[in-house]
Amino acid sequence: MTKPTEVLILGGGIIGLACAWEAARRGFRTTVVEAGEFGGQASGAAAGLLAPYSENPESPDPFFQLCAESHSLYPAWVRELEELTGRSAELRHSGSLNVAFHEADFLSLRARLEWQSKYGAGFELLDAAELRRLEPALSERALGALYCSDESHVHAPQLVGVLEEACRRSGVRLVAHAGNVTLLKRAAGEGVIVESSFAGRWQADRVVVCTGAWSGFVQEWLPVHVPVHPIRGQICAYDVQGGHIRHMVFSSQAYWVGKNDGSLVCGASEDMAGFDRSVTEQGIGRLTRWSGSVYPFLQDKRPSRSWAGLRPATLDGWPLIGCIPEAPELIMAVGHYRNGILLSPATATLVGDLLQGKSGKFGNAFGIERFSPAGKRRGVG
Ligand SMILES: Cc1cc2nc3c(=O)[nH]c(=O)nc-3n(C[C@H](O)[C@H](O)[C@H](O)COP(=O)(O)OP(=O)(O)OC[C@H]3O[C@@H](n4cnc5c(N)ncnc54)[C@H](O)[C@@H]3O)c2cc1C
Known part of the structure; x- marks a missing residue:
């Protein structure tokens, strides 16, 4: 596949906005299409706890490592966002x-x-x-x-607002109130065409799916089962x-x-x-x-x-971050369950790496393969 230049992000919660800012910083022409309002769903409702230890009482598994990594990225990530926008996320x-x-x-x-x-x-x-x-x-x-x-903790709705503003200042096109979004066509090498009820049609080389709890609906037009509820x-x-x-x-x-x-x-x-x-x-x-x-x-x-x-939530409580092997132009960043605010910087970094064709430090620990019969782990799925 040639280097993608047009990236379309579906979903404007904290995960979609964090991925969009990261994609723009890495030089991709980026658009976010949000069905309703930016941050209008889980991200605007969150308490904003950044608690990798309290949220992982059991063992230092890859999920704990991801949470700890994201927490370590937070201070510099928020500082950059605040410097760019002149607004506070109350970290x-x-x-x-x-x-x-x-x-x-x-x-x-x-x-x-x-x-x-x-x-x-x-x-x-x-x-x-x-x-x-x-x-x-x-x-x-x-x-x-x-x-x-x-x-630590942040004010989640304020952080979403800061991210939205950072995206705007970094040249990301932001489309809110797009209504129902459907993938019309995808063809290897030709990219993807997406249509929305109220805001028109887009063509992109890569689509990043960040549709939160609604990701189970998205599977209607994806070639795989997306186990998110x-x-x-x-x-x-x-x-x-x-x-x-x-x-x-x-x-x-x-x-x-x-x-x-x-x-x-x-x-x-x-x-x-x-x-x-x-x-x-x-x-x-x-x-x-x-x-x-x-x-x-x-x-x-x-x-x-x-x-x-x-x-x-996914079936095992871990997020789903990775390419879809059957459709490499699609990247999933969904299923962050109780820790999407905490996991935003690490998720954005992983998605940025995937957009640039790098595999990222967690391999496919959070990939969709784990829900296939061959990849089932921990007896769930
Ligand atoms: C009460 C509560 C407290 C929480 N507290 C914390 C906390 O303290 N710390 C923490 O880390 N996490 C917390 N969380 C979890 C965190 O809020 C979520 O994990 C995180 O917000 C998920 O972000 P998201 O962007 O994936 O989802 P969302 O914020 O739900 O965003 C998904 C977006 O996609 C849009 N969408 C859906 N379908 C489509 C489509 N087809 N096309 C375009 N757009 C679409 C939706 O309108 C929505 O805006 C809490 C959650 C809740 C509910």
């Missing part, structure tokens, strides 16, 4: 606390401490008194915590002006993160509700009960806001 290196409420919780925290200390700095097992010195608003029921100084996340925020919470706090049932605007975000449910994005009394009720029990000052308080988004 905060707050550190995190995984809190134990039962003696048994310490078993898994100690196991994590043992293997994760080899990969990151600043882990410490805290007793109740040490924990309360760091986070005085926590309930007295908290027995201790695993402290990790190396986790939506998992609803319900989430809420309290108005706690005065900064009660200093760190990201995780319990076995929920997490809490304080934002610069004085809100304390508490997330998130994991429900199977198809493509329904509404919030339910049951979903938010569970979060508010936990909030009151973990933070006594929230006991009689109602969240000031609640919302929901659809996480794009």
